[in-house]
Amino acid sequence: MPTASPRPRPTLRDVAATAGVSKSLVSLALRGDPGVSESTRDRILAVAEQVGYRPSLSARTLKQGRSMLLGVVISSLENPYQTEIVASVEDAAEQVGLSVVLAHGSRDRGRLADRVQQLGDLGVDGLVVVSSWVPDEVLTAAARRLPVVMVGRTADPVAGVDSVTNDDEQGAALVVDHLVGRGYERIAHVTSSTRPAGLARRRGYEDAMRRAGLGDHVRVAAPDAVDGLLDDGYRAVFARNDVEACDVLDRALDRGLRVPDDVAVVGYDDTLLARRVRPALTTVQQQREVMGERAVALLTGRLGGRTDDVHEVLEPRLVVRASG
Amino acid sequence: MPTASPRPRPTLRDVAATAGVSKSLVSLALRGDPGVSESTRDRILAVAEQVGYRPSLSARTLKQGRSMLLGVVISSLENPYQTEIVASVEDAAEQVGLSVVLAHGSRDRGRLADRVQQLGDLGVDGLVVVSSWVPDEVLTAAARRLPVVMVGRTADPVAGVDSVTNDDEQGAALVVDHLVGRGYERIAHVTSSTRPAGLARRRGYEDAMRRAGLGDHVRVAAPDAVDGLLDDGYRAVFARNDVEACDVLDRALDRGLRVPDDVAVVGYDDTLLARRVRPALTTVQQQREVMGERAVALLTGRLGGRTDDVHEVLEPRLVVRASG
DNA sequence: CCGAACATCTGGAACGTTCCAGTCCTCCTC
DNA sequence: GAGGAGGACTGGAACGTTCCAGATGTTCGG
Numbered sequence: 001m002p003t004a005s006p007r008p009r010p011t012l013r014d015v016a017a018t019a020g021v022s023k024s025l026v027s028l029a030l031r032g033d034p035g036v037s038e039s040t041r042d043r044i045l046a047v048a049e050q051v052g053y054r055p056s057l058s059a060r061t062l063k064q065g066r067s068m069l070l071g072v073v074i075s076s077l078e079n080p081y082q083t084e085i086v087a088s089v090e091d092a093a094e095q096v097g098l099s100v101v102l103a104h105g106s107r108d109r110g111r112l113a114d115r116v117q118q119l120g121d122l123g124v125d126g127l128v129v130v131s132s133w134v135p136d137e138v139l140t141a142a143a144r145r146l147p148v149v150m151v152g153r154t155a156d157p158v159a160g161v162d163s164v165t166n167d168d169e170q171g172a173a174l175v176v177d178h179l180v181g182r183g184y185e186r187i188a189h190v191t192s193s194t195r196p197a198g199l200a201r202r203r204g205y206e207d208a209m210r211r212a213g214l215g216d217h218v219r220v221a222a223p224d225a226v227d228g229l230l231d232d233g234y235r236a237v238f239a240r241n242d243v244e245a246c247d248v249l250d251r252a253l254d255r256g257l258r259v260p261d262d263v264a265v266v267g268y269d270d271t272l273l274a275r276r277v278r279p280a281l282t283t284v285q286q287q288r289e290v291m292g293e294r295a296v297a298l299l300t301g302r303l304g305g306r307t308d309d310v311h312e313v314l315e316p317r318l319v320v321r322a323s324g
Numbered sequence: 325m326p327t328a329s330p331r332p333r334p335t336l337r338d339v340a341a342t343a344g345v346s347k348s349l350v351s352l353a354l355r356g357d358p359g360v361s362e363s364t365r366d367r368i369l370a371v372a373e374q375v376g377y378r379p380s381l382s383a384r385t386l387k388q389g390r391s392m393l394l395g396v397v398i399s400s401l402e403n404p405y406q407t408e409i410v411a412s413v414e415d416a417a418e419q420v421g422l423s424v425v426l427a428h429g430s431r432d433r434g435r436l437a438d439r440v441q442q443l444g445d446l447g448v449d450g451l452v453v454v455s456s457w458v459p460d461e462v463l464t465a466a467a468r469r470l471p472v473v474m475v476g477r478t479a480d481p482v483a484g485v486d487s488v489t490n491d492d493e494q495g496a497a498l499v500v501d502h503l504v505g506r507g508y509e510r511i512a513h514v515t516s517s518t519r520p521a522g523l524a525r526r527r528g529y530e531d532a533m534r535r536a537g538l539g540d541h542v543r544v545a546a547p548d549a550v551d552g553l554l555d556d557g558y559r560a561v562f563a564r565n566d567v568e569a570c571d572v573l574d575r576a577l578d579r580g581l582r583v584p585d586d587v588a589v590v591g592y593d594d595t596l597l598a599r600r601v602r603p604a605l606t607t608v609q610q611q612r613e614v615m616g617e618r619a620v621a622l623l624t625g626r627l628g629g630r631t632d633d634v635h636e637v638l639e640p641r642l643v644v645r646a647s648g
Numbered sequence: 649c650c651g652a653a654c655a656t657c658t659g660g661a662a663c664g665t666t667c668c669a670g671t672c673c674t675c676c677t678c
Numbered sequence: 679g680a681g682g683a684g685g686a687c688t689g690g691a692a693c694g695t696t697c698c699a700g701a702t703g704t705t706c707g708g
Contacts, residue, residue, distance in 0.1 A: 009469050011663090011664055011665085012664065012665070013664080021687075021688090022687070022688045022689075023664090023665085023688090023689095024666085024667080024687080024688060024689075024690095025686085025687060025688075027665070027666065027667090028666095028667095028687090031666090035685070035686070035687085036686075036687085037685080037686060037687090040686085040687090052465075052468065052469075054441070054444065054445055054469070055445060055664085055665080056386065056445065056447065056663090056664055056665070057382070057445045057446045057447060058381075058382035058383075058385040058386045058391070058446070058447045058663090058664080058665090059382075059386050059663075059664035059665040059666090059693090060664080060665055060666080061382040061665090061693095062380065062382045062383050062386055062663090062664080062665070062666095062693050062694065062695085063664080063665045063666045063667085063692075063693050064665080064666065064693085065693075067382070077401065077407035077410060077411065078404065078407060078408075078596065080402065083401035083402060083407075084402075086401060087401065087430055090430065091430075099442060100427075101425045101426070101427065101446075102425070102426040102427070102428070103424075103425065103426070104426070106411055106414065106415075117378070118423060120378065121378055121379060121380070121381045122381045122382070122425075123380065123381060123382045141376075144376065145333050145376075145378070246600070250602060253602070272402065276570070278574060278577070335693090335694055335695085336694065336695070337694080345657075345658090346657070346658045346659075347658090347659095347694090347695085348657075348658060348659075348660095348696085348697080349656085349657060349658075351695070351696065351697090352657090352696095352697095355696090359655070359656065359657085360656075360657085361655080361656065361657090364656085364657085379694085379695075380693090380694050380695070381695095382693090382694080382695090383663090383693075383694035383695040383696090384694080384695055384696075385663095385695090386663050386664065386665085386693090386694080386695070386696095387662075387663050387694080387695045387696045387697085388663085388695080388696065389663075
């Protein structure tokens with residue numbers, strides 16, 4: 001099949017030549033400059049369309065020093081929590097005329113760091129990092145050349161890097177209070193994480209238990225130790241995220257227990273999974289749309305000249321469903 | 325906090341100046357050109373490192389006419405089938421020294437088309453499209469300026485665009501044959517799709533049923549009409565994908581039926597969902613790692629000068645699990 | 649000791665934009 | 679009818695690379 005070969009793509013100069021004007025004028029016309037007469041503008045646009053002209057972003061970026069691109073880094077595409085944040089960042093970016101390019105690290109820490117570098121080299125105007133796996137030194141290095149904001153689960157603040165996070169301790173407290181309100185006392189926490197967010201949730205759980213006078217019942221277990229909890233008479237399990245909550249759910253159902261009649265199960269994150277599973281999970285929702293919006297606002301703030309670090313903390317919300 | 329302000333990033337010229345050599349030599353040294361003496365190379369590298377030099381990809385791309393970047397377009401981040409393909413494309417790209425930038429369309433057809441354009445403008449050297457939602461005219465337009473390959477569910481071949489697909493008809497036949505082999509005769513198909521892949525699976529189902537002499541039992545229903553099937557005594561349901569299979573599963577379990585004892589359920593795609601759900605889904609697996617590898621190979625083939633269209637079709641594999 | 653061959657390095661012209669400083673006009677004002 | 683004021687347009691210099699055609703030594707065979 002005689003397909004068009006990789007012909008050199010037409011440039012401003014080509015358009016200018018066939019339209020019989022200077023390249024400067026073509027540039028102005030294409031960008032809608034008011035100083036171009038209507039007739040020539042129309043002619044130029046027609047020619048550009050006809051020869052299939054498309055501007056070269058690399059040339060534009062090189063000249064202007066900015067790309068109108070936002071980089072978003074996530075650790076894994078398989079993490080619905082992260083991908084939902086990406087979508088919200090993207091919506092917010094579009095509002096202010098920025099486009100998003102996405103990079104991910106497939107669970108590999110080194111690869112993630114490479115991606116961050118790469119996006120910087122590409123010339124993005126700002127970076128949104130939705131992963132706590134990026135090493136601090138990589139973040140600070142990145143922050144030296146462009147605005148960086150961490151979104152979601154964050155570690156300790158990194159100098160020069162803004163952040164938008166969720167109050168995980170409060171979220172955990174919401175769960176405990178809810179379960180206590182329903183009369184549960186033996187409430188266990190299931191977690192496999194030693195990451196900052198996981199630790200914060202655990203802390204929130206322990207503190208809330210103590211506040212409720214249930215300090216003696218505090219019990220933290222790994223996901224694969226659920227059987228032990230159930231054997232010991234725990235009637236409610238708060239898992240560190242929806243995925244682990246589902247594992248608990250499966251385990252309980254396998255033992256012939258009814259949820260929530262025999263045992264209550266609560267998750268965290270309100271991912272799609274929470275809605276899909278049966279019974280649907282009670283879980284904690286973070287304001288993901290707001291997160292994206294705030295992240296973009298922080299970046300544009302930096303681009304506008306702000307130099308002090310800003311850390312925003314959003315309030316989580318409990319979503320009560322069938323599981324507890 | 326006195327954070328570093330957006331200082332102008334150092335360029336080749338800066339490195340050259342502080343190292344006391346010409347910018348050309350710096351360029352050569354950084355790219356590991358053998359014609360640079362070891363001592364100067366080391367010195368230059370040290371200086372570059374010290375001043376925090378990073379090459380500008382836009383300048384490089386502009387000059388060289390290629391970016392070493394591959395664009396990958398998917399319709400939605402929430403589709404595990406697509407994101408798994410992305411990962412495999414990425415692995416394959418890395419093998420040949422290419423990086424991947426990802427764009428998605430959040431289920432919006434117009435946005436998807438914009439993304440395709442945008443990646444082209446960015447200067448990617450090739451495009452992998454993992455979505456059947458991109459309009460043909462957008463694809464052909466894109467194919468005029470860079471190599472494009474469609475991966476996964478494809479519509480009819482588009483001129484100038486290569487493809488790597490799965491034989492959906494054969495996949496559906498595998499399912500039917502498997503169920504027939506287990507003694508089922510009243511096998512229904514559940515589908516809500518009018519997209520090419522869905523239609524192919526339906527066709528495969530109908531043909532296989534007829535070949536098995538079960539033409540009289542052919543029955544196709546929408547996901548929300550599952551109850552009708554069960555009422556009519558269908559004992560096996562082949563769903564168009566894993567998500568719809570899960571819906572069928574839920575519906576059956578809600579009616580108190582046992583799976584697979586009372587009714588068998590089979591999905592398609594072998595997404596994570598298939599493994600997670602209970603009972604685990606029997607489903608059809610596509611060779612996703614191979615898909616990425618083939619896609620990249622087709623692109624490099626085009627970059628190497630090939631001009632005729634190539635369409636590769638991969639064989640699906642049945643994965644038998646607990647559900648049927 | 650001359651020239652050639654080689655290793656090492658340099659200057660400048662591109663690449664496709666944007667943008668600044670002009671250059672022409674035409675039209676208005678006094 | 680001279681003197682702008684603006685409107686419409688142009689030329690060329692950047693932006694940070696790469697790469698080609700040299701320039702400058704150095705070494706070595708004869």
